Amino acid sequence: MNKLEIREKLIAEIKQVENLHLLKVLYDILSAETGEKFYNLNRDQISAIEEAKQQYKEGEFFTNEEVDRETEEWLKQ
Numbered sequence: 001m002n003k004l005e006i007r008e009k010l011i012a013e014i015k016q017v018e019n020l021h022l023l024k025v026l027y028d029i030l031s032a033e034t035g036e037k038f039y040n041l042n043r044d045q046i047s048a049i050e051e052a053k054q055q056y057k058e059g060e061f062f063t064n065e066e067v068d069r070e071t072e073e074w075l076k077q
Contacts, residue, residue, distance in 0.1 A: 001009075017023055024040075041049070055061060062070075 014023075014026065017026075
């Protein structure tokens with residue numbers, strides 16, 4: 001079986017799949033091949049990301065230089 005035949009058979013099989021979990025697993029496998037990232041996040045992770053985005057919008061963050069300075073000072077102690 002050549003590459004085109006395999007691809008066509010896979011597409012035909014995938015079109016018939018009703019199991020959402022299986023479709024997600026297949027998507028994850030295929031995404032890894034193409035380099036596309038797909039993350040399954042829980043509510044706490046999504047909440048933390050939203051909080052971080054809001055903090056960034058409000059200027060509540062440190063630059064690399066600030067962190068480097070703080071780290072140097074801390075290491076001198």
